[in-house]
Amino acid sequence: MPFTLATWNINSVRLREGLVARLMNEEQPDVLCLQECKSPVDKIPLEQFRSLGYTHFVARGQKGYNGVAIFSKIPMEDAGHRDFVGKGDARHVAARLENGVTVHNFYVPAGGDVPDREVNEKFGHKLDFLTEMRDWFHAERPGKSIMVGDLNIAPREDDVWSHKQLLKVVSHTPIEVEHLGQTQDAGDWVDVTRADIPDGQLYSWWSYRARDWDTSDRGRRLDHIWASGDIANAGHNSRILRPVRGWEQPSDHAPVFASFDL
DNA sequence: ATGGTCGTCACACGA
Numbered sequence: 232m233p234f235t236l237a238t239w240n241i242n243s244v245r246l247r248e249g250l251v252a253r254l255m256n257e258e259q260p261d262v263l264c265l266q267e268c269k270s271p272v273d274k275i276p277l278e279q280f281r282s283l284g285y286t287h288f289v290a291r292g293q294k295g296y297n298g299v300a301i302f303s304k305i306p307m308e309d310a311g312h313r314d315f316v317g318k319g320d321a322r323h324v325a326a327r328l329e330n331g332v333t334v335h336n337f338y339v340p341a342g343g344d345v346p347d348r349e350v351n352e353k354f355g356h357k358l359d360f361l362t363e364m365r366d367w368f369h370a371e372r373p374g375k376s377i378m379v380g381d382l383n384i385a386p387r388e389d390d391v392w393s394h395k396q397l398l399k400v401v402s403h404t405p406i407e408v409e410h411l412g413q414t415q416d417a418g419d420w421v422d423v424t425r426a427d428i429p430d431g432q433l434y435s436w437w438s439y440r441a442r443d444w445d446t447s448d449r450g451r452r453l454d455h456i457w458a459s460g461d462i463a464n465a466g467h468n469s470r471i472l473r474p475v476r477g478w479e480q481p482s483d484h485a486p487v488f489a490s491f492d493l
Numbered sequence: 494a495t496g497g498t499c500g501t502c503a504c505a506c507g508a
Contacts, residue, residue, distance in 0.1 A: 242499080242500070242508085243499095243500055243501080246501095267500095267508085269501070295501050295506095295507095296501085296506095296507070341507075342506055342507095353507090383508095438497085438500050439497085439498040439499050440497040440499085442497080483498090483508085
């Protein structure tokens with residue numbers, strides 16, 4: 232049974248309820264994973280999403296920060312969550328679809344401005360979070376799984392507008408790329424987006440601070456869809472919906488899509 | 494080289 236999955240950092244699900252509904256209406260992903268909901272779970276607007284067919288829902292939330300949610304038209308059960316780095320942050324939730332596929336939804340810490348854990352504890356937190364993900368995936372050996380989210384790292388040279396100018400900018404530093412690579416290897420994860428679209432610049436995030444994000448096009452690919460090796464071949468039709476970044480009062484992230492024939 | 498913009502929550506803080 233084929234299905235389509237999307238991941239989107241929404242930057243407040245309450246402020247952008249209408250944009251979420253528009254994406255559901257226009258694109259109809261079977262499963263939609265959101266990050267940065269910035270809302271307690273009991274204040275996430277559900278009614279409109281339910282009326283659009285997204286009758287299944289799991290989430291983790293906290294007031295004002297972080298927050299991850301999975302909306303699905305496919306029946307699914309809560310597959311738990313983990314408090315990486317033990318700060319009580321709502322940065323991970325998992326669900327098991329009725330077809331047996333487990334979906335992990337992550338929001339990796341952004342890491343602050345200075346890429347040095349000695350002077351910026353947020354950068355250390357980001358690296359520690361990735362290390363704990365690596366060790367967990369190594370122990371769990373996930374099979375028949377998809378892992379998505381805002382990983383806040385653009386690993387490849389063609390995942391950023393300027394490799395050279397971003398080498399010392401948090402999200403593209405070698406130590407972050409190394410940590411992300413180890414996390415990917417530990418779970419035998421395949422980068423589905425890049426398996427589908429191996430060549431060329433690819434971005435999912437453009438800063439709010441640019442005068443004209445579309446023209447300057449200084450983007451980064453921070454949002455990812457990975458699949459475990461046993462189902463990675465089923466992934467296809469990957470795409471990033473760049474026009475969504477130009478919708479009214481948008482998130483600074485565009486949604487990333489992939490379909491799976493399973 | 495610097496500052497540029499958002500969202501949340503009520504003062505800065507995180508991104």
